[in-house]
Amino acid sequence: MRSLRFVFVSWKLQFKMIMRSPFDGIGNVIYPLFFATTAFFVFRAGSSPRTLVYASLGAAVMGMWSSVSTSAGSAMQRERWWGTLELLVAAPRHFSLILFPSTLGLATVGIYNLTATLLWGRFAFGIPLTIEHPPLFVLSIVATVLAFAGLGLLFAVSFVRFRAAWVLGNFFEYPVWLICGFLVPLSLLPTWVHPIAWVLAPTWGMNGIRESALGGTPLPDVLLCLGLGAVYVAFAVLVTNRVLDDARARGSLSLT
Amino acid sequence: MTVAGRIFFVGGLTSFRALFYWLTPWIYVPTMLIAPLFQILLFAYIGRSAGLESDEFYLIGNALQYAAIPCLFAMAQAIGGERYQNTLSAILVSPAPRIPLFFGRSLPVVVNGAFVAAFALFTGSLILGVHLPASSLAPLLLVVLIAALSCTGLGLVNAALSLRIRENAVLSNVIFGFLLIFTGANVPLDSLPSWMSTAAQGMPFTHAIEAARQLTAGASLGDVADLLVAELLVGAIYGVAGYALLRWFEVLSRRNASLEHS
Amino acid sequence: MAAIEAERLRRTYRTHTGTIRRRAKEIEAVRGIDFRVPEGELFGLLGPNGAGKTTTIKMLITLLIPTAGTARVLGIDVVKKPQEVRKRIGYVFGGERGVYERLSGYDNLRYFAELYGVPAAEQKRRIEELLELVGLKGREHERAEGYSRGMKQRLHVARGLLHDPEVIFLDEPTIGLDPVGARDVRATIASLTAAGKTVLLTTHYMFEADTLCDRIAVITHGQIVAEGTPADLKRGVAEGTVVEVEVYGVGDETVERVRGLGGVTAVAVEEREQAQVLVVQTRPGAELTQAILGCLDGSDVGRISHREPTLEDAYVALVAR
DSSP states (O other), X not given: OHHHHHHHHHHHHHHHHHHTOHHHHHHHHHHHHHHHHHHHHHHHHSOSSOOHHHHXXXXXXXXXXXXXXXXXXXXXXXXXXXXXXXXXXXXXXXHHHHHHHHHHHHHHHHHHXXXXXXXXXXXXXXXXXXXXXXXXXXXHHHHHHHHHHHHHHHHHHHTTTOGGGGTGGGGGHHHHHHHTTSSSOGGGSOGGGHHHHHTSHHHHXXXXXHHHHHSSOHHHHHHHHXXXXXXXXXXXXXHHHHHHHHHHHHTOTTOO | XXXXXXXXXXXXXXXXXXXXXXXXXXXXXXXXXXXXXHHHHHHHHHHHHHTOSOHHHHHHHHHHHTTHIIIIIIHHHHHHHHHHTTOHHHXXXXXXXXHHHHHHHHHHHHHHXXXXXXXXXXXXXXXXXXXXOHHHHHHHHHHHHHHHHHHHHHHHHHHHHHXXXXXXXXXXXXXXXXXXXXXXXXXXXXXXXXXXXXXXXXXXXXXXXXXXXXXXXXXXHHHHHHHXXXXXXXXXXXXXXXXXXXXXXXXXXXXXXXXXXO | OOSEEEEEEEEEEEEXXXXXXXXXXXEEEEEEEEEEEOTTOEEEEXXXXXXXXXXXXXXXXXXXXXXXXXXXXXXXXXXXXXXXXXXXXXXXXXXXXXXXXXXXXXXXXXXXXXXXXXXXXXXXXXXXXXXXXXXXXXXXXXXXXXXXXXXXXXXXXXXXHTTOOSEEEEESTTTTOOHHHHHHHHHHHHHHHHXXXXXXXXXXXXXXXXXXXXXXXEEETTEEEEEEOHHHHHHHHHSSEEEEEEEXXXXXXXXXXHHHSTTEEEEEEEEXXXXXXXXXXXXXXXXXXXXXXXXXXXXXXXXXXXXXXXXXXXXXXXXXX
């Protein structure tokens, strides 16, 4: 119970910190909008039956992923610069529990990205916003946020080890955009890519969001998304111990 | 070698090394070599998904457009990075002539940018199975070099502006985004609203990308010469503007000490 | 049971030089340290920069794994049961970092209170108490980025005490503070042992160790060269005299010559404003003023004074070896 309370309080404070850095925030929201805009033009000029609404939803989730992928890796770097990383490690809680609210905060900001993309599509490109199952839509978004937080946690923890990895954080943006079915249906991708997509929660989050907006059965997707998120968190917990022991043995915690 | 020449070559290279001590293979390979391939793949598949144009279209567009990353960021770092290390003012009080100084910084950036684009183009063609006609290969390298030159000119403007803005990574990202949409990298110019395709004529890459596409379709270097000249002209204008801005900021900073990182 | 025990603690770092041909280098930061701190004591680890003080403290607070040796806090092994140790210790370090600048002082404390498992019902009271104690009341809702260095330092101290730890580790807590701020922090530290807590303090300020600590260990080049109460350490140099000679630019060979004089136990050169002061410790009974001046023949010499040795001189003599 105390852990849950800690996560809640910490999440609120992390979110506060993220929102208080305006340029980071604006940059984070605007950057994926460029890709969304490009996608809207491409789909509008294209001849496939896939609609602009499809593109709009896909681009919206691309934005949600951006928020996590670019910052989760550098979360650890920021703590190093601030001199707070050691304080976190020296605290009597499991390090992965301490980090989770940060990635959760980042994933929550993704909701701004989602909203901005949908609104941009609506007002700049006239893409209509009709949602078939609103409660399930909301549930899908929440599930995606949680799963992204879990995946972000795995990144953040892994990157404690590699101090230069804050640059690599950007590196995971494109691949997820490509293979998780945001703008490109899985059927168009080579078959060997499919299993990779299936173990990535964003794929199921996207499905859930799309089906609840356009009509379909989002619930299985939502559950898979949450399940995978839980698996990531479990991995992160396991990785944390090894990473921290390594950092403490090398003495790299105090380095920037 | 003349003094100006030394400042241009040796100074440029030394400062490059000093400021890019963080650019190890662990960072260079993913950021400069692998990421553009993913961007190419992403848009090639988006194109297939949307039923627009061909793999070759997106290969050329994105391979060239991605050069903006090294050209913009490296240029901003080459000049603005000094600010963070507080060495900029030491350089500015030196009697070194400014043109070779600032443009000397650009040389490694151009070379790197051209290399990144060329690598993306040729490796991307292998991955996507796009056949580039043998006769077009050498001309394409020329186009790549010209594109990198041109974008580095814009990079100089970006670098100058970055001196005045704290969050300069955002500026570089925004410029990258505009280049993604406007230059015909992913959206054919005639599918864009006319004000956008007009604006694109004043941006780097637009002409180079068109030239590259024509070359792979069988055109000769002579056929695309006017496009290449246009590209160089665009780059030159940005370069001059960037240089002017840097000098102006230098003067301003002497008046109100604003160049050091606060 | 001692509150803190270190036995043959060692810590070696491996670093790499060069980018293309990477050569490994081993640096021994801590080379076999032993000490025990009983409960309720204020123990000082005194030494110059780079002596190994911070490395030692980080091993004790579980941030670094020792290369060899063992350490225990309240009887708990720091390597085998780090979480148990962390619950019972507080860690405060000097300087401006270690604070979340985008949050207010209050929110910083709220976060760490939650992190350290301070029961919800007590948090508010505890935070208010500590804000009062460190003198930040009234400024706690401002963003920490607007705090002065001294205020950030005091916020640190408050943070370290949130969960009421039994053992508190302070790493150069007054570094960079103005005299008034430093005095306030010292007063707070002194009150901690009064409340029954055990405190381990690292510092390179001799007078700070002298005034605050019950016992001091002098550490240099990764080893403890002396240990005892401030009085014990002073006794080491109590007899004998210190000759201070004001000089204007003295070369290394001259200093060596003075050092080589019979009866000289230590020589140090202090920079002061326009001139340097040659501080020469001499054995009891030795009358060396003329001999010293002889070595300085040719250099400009200002005032000469004699005084009794202080703890500072004891320290200089110890770390100069």
